[in-house]
Amino acid sequence: MEKSQLLRNLPKIDELLKEPIVNNELNSTMRTIVVEALRETIDKYREFILSNNIEEYSKEDILKSFLELLEQRNSSRFRKVINAAGVIIHTNLGRSLLAKKALDNVVNVVDNYNNLEYDLKKGQRGSRYSHVEELIKKVTGAEAAMVVNNNAAAVMLVLNTLCKDKEAIVSRGQLVEIGGSFRIPDVMNFSGAKLVEIGTTNRTHLYDYDNNINENTGVLLKVHTSNFKILGFTEDVSLEELVQLGGEKKIPVVEDIGSGTLIDFSKYGFTHEPTVQESIKKGVDVVTFSGDKMLGGPQAGIVIGKKEYIDKMKRNQLTRALRIDKMTLAALEGTLKYYLDEREAIENIPTLHMILSQKSEHKKRAQKLKKKLQGRVKNFKFTLQEDYSMVGGGSMPTEKIQTYVIKAESNKFSPQELEKRLRENKIPVIIRISNNEVILDVRTIFDKDFDVIADAFGLLD
């Protein structure tokens, strides 16, 4: 057909709006978005014609293009992905998944008015922190607690409250960077505290702290080196020694414990990570940790310790800018409730369950997924093999969790190409490449997503 004829035959928007397919979309999508998608679709066909890319088209083709475009527009930018990488606390993929009670609590609280800052006993203004403070005190053994936006904010608040224009003494071995954006020295600068670095990268002694204490010292700070280990000729001052020194000199000891596990993982065969309860028991004045790492809750920063210090923080104006929102608070409360019984926590908090679930369980699950995949596609080879999952999130950096994974091989795609294709799936599947092999680690995959993965491979077969 002639170009000019093809152009003339392009349907008008008004005309397309009368099509049942389009009209039906108006039930669920705003009219402006539908009209815009129609216009863009027609424009696209006009360009195709002008650049001699097509010689004919039907109205059905145009409607199909329109529906594809609309679906793209309607899908959220922020959406579900499948973590097949086997990194449990994957910071890029949203860290910890919420447990059931946490989810339910969020929905109940935000779908209704709530007592966020209302004291129902007294019938007057209340504190948003009250909803979790008792629970945190109970599970950690601390005298007082409060929560802010994240652990970076918690560290900043503590230093700003206790150490503004004063000196914070910290070991050179603990000046850590976490995830590229959190650097202890930078956070300290923002807080107004002056950093006094002591010792060396690998060795710091008690006398290093003692020798640097003066009338302007605000805190003794200990940062848990959560994402790396220094091995070999090393020496670090124990918390006990630091607490004793702080007590003698009347200087608060602050610990950023990072991941903040409430469970002693050494009971389950892992190397011992310091727990929050241990730090409190040892007499540390203030401890901060994250809500969405080993705790397995929402993004939050938890500050616990001596009541006099926590009260000061609650009064600090900075708290207003760092404050936690109601959805997070609801999720945190729901998560913390499980910790009243450790078995419940391990069973129900996804992060904990994933870390502690057994290799034998994942062997069975990997076999099930492999079967599904083999049933769906012909041009891939799937192999069950032993491998390791990682905790991630800068937690337990040296811990390798034995597991079973599926290796996927294809003649058609290189590992890199396959990784990309799976990532571009409608529900993105994020795998890991190790030793130039595509690996699917079932530890971080839900059974309910096995079919989605099989479908994703099916489209590539």
Ligand SMILES: *Cc1c(COP(=O)(O)O)cnc(C)c1O
């Ligand atoms: C992860 C981490 C932080 C930052 O915590 P966020 O909750 O991500 O803000 C701070 N300190 C340490 C030691 C950490 O491991």
